[in-house]
Amino acid sequence: MKDQQDDGCENVHAAIQDTLYVVNGKWKLVILSILVNGGTRRFGELSRESGISPRILTKELQELEINQLVKRQVCNTKPVTVEYSSTPYAETLKEVIDAMIRWGRNHKRKIRGQ
Amino acid sequence: MKDQQDDGCENVHAAIQDTLYVVNGKWKLVILSILVNGGTRRFGELSRESGISPRILTKELQELEINQLVKRQVCNTKPVTVEYSSTPYAETLKEVIDAMIRWGRNHKRKIRGQ
DNA sequence: CTGTATCCTCGGGGATACTG
DNA sequence: CAGTATCCCCGAGGATACAG
Numbered sequence: 144m145k146d147q148q149d150d151g152c153e154n155v156h157a158a159i160q161d162t163l164y165v166v167n168g169k170w171k172l173v174i175l176s177i178l179v180n181g182g183t184r185r186f187g188e189l190s191r192e193s194g195i196s197p198r199i200l201t202k203e204l205q206e207l208e209i210n211q212l213v214k215r216q217v218c219n220t221k222p223v224t225v226e227y228s229s230t231p232y233a234e235t236l237k238e239v240i241d242a243m244i245r246w247g248r249n250h251k252r253k254i255r256g257q
Numbered sequence: 258m259k260d261q262q263d264d265g266c267e268n269v270h271a272a273i274q275d276t277l278y279v280v281n282g283k284w285k286l287v288i289l290s291i292l293v294n295g296g297t298r299r300f301g302e303l304s305r306e307s308g309i310s311p312r313i314l315t316k317e318l319q320e321l322e323i324n325q326l327v328k329r330q331v332c333n334t335k336p337v338t339v340e341y342s343s344t345p346y347a348e349t350l351k352e353v354i355d356a357m358i359r360w361g362r363n364h365k366r367k368i369r370g371q
Numbered sequence: 372c373t374g375t376a377t378c379c380t381c382g383g384g385g386a387t388a389c390t391g
Numbered sequence: 392c393a394g395t396a397t398c399c400c401c402g403a404g405g406a407t408a409c410a411g
Binding site for chain 3: 167168169170195196198199202223
Binding site: 299300301304311312314315331334335336337338339 | 372373374375376
């Protein structure tokens with residue numbers, strides 16, 4: 144049974160790259176941070192809050208949906224509305240997201256103070 | 258004292274983006290994971306282990322050095338050699354790196370099993 | 372061995388206008 | 392309101408060859 148921990152080093156790269164592949168680009172982690180930490184949002188809300196243009200936002204959300212990280216819910220309202228929320232699986236990314244939030248904040252304090 | 262937790266949501270995006278800005282691209286986190294978890298490496302070793310071409314590797318390492326995440330050490334050997342290692346500041350990224358490694362592994366297991 | 376120099380490709384990502 | 396359709400641009404990143 145060496146499968147379990149023979150990674151002195153090798154598949155570490157692969158693991159990182161697998162993660163990067165799923166949350167690639169400038170926006171996916173931003174979107175996920177909103178949904179995971181802030182709850183459900185409508186399409187327009189996400190667009191305004193994040194500053195992502197509709198075209199890109201659609202694309203990012205579709206990719207996230209494919210990877211089962213967001214759920215798309217269409218509502219029967221007069222002008223149709225759509226709600227996006229994070230899935231349980233996205234919660235497993237919270238560790239990554241929160242670590243990045245913490246580091247980003249700390250980093251900003253650091254570069255400001257030097 | 259609202260500075261501490263008035264981020265109902267807003268600067269969360271900024272924090273994520275700050276982090277993404279520093280570790281942008283396909284390679285920086287891979288390189289850091291090698292140096293942080295695996296210790297000092299020579300230029301050629303990094304290139305071979307990661308599969309990054311010289312030109313890109315140089316660029317990435319320089320950017321990481323600018324952000325004080327790696328240290329470059331030139332050695333007085335016959336054909337000059339250079340050693341790269343992670344800085345103490347890079348250790349603060351370990352939390353992010355390890356979270357991504359864990360998630361990547363878990364994710365691979367998940368997609369394989371479905 | 373550690374880089375630089377050149378060249379090239381490809382697609383991420385933005386702007387804007389339009390549709391159901 | 393929630394997307395699509397077009398158009399466009401720039402730069403990340405790869406290949407290869409060369410230099411100190």
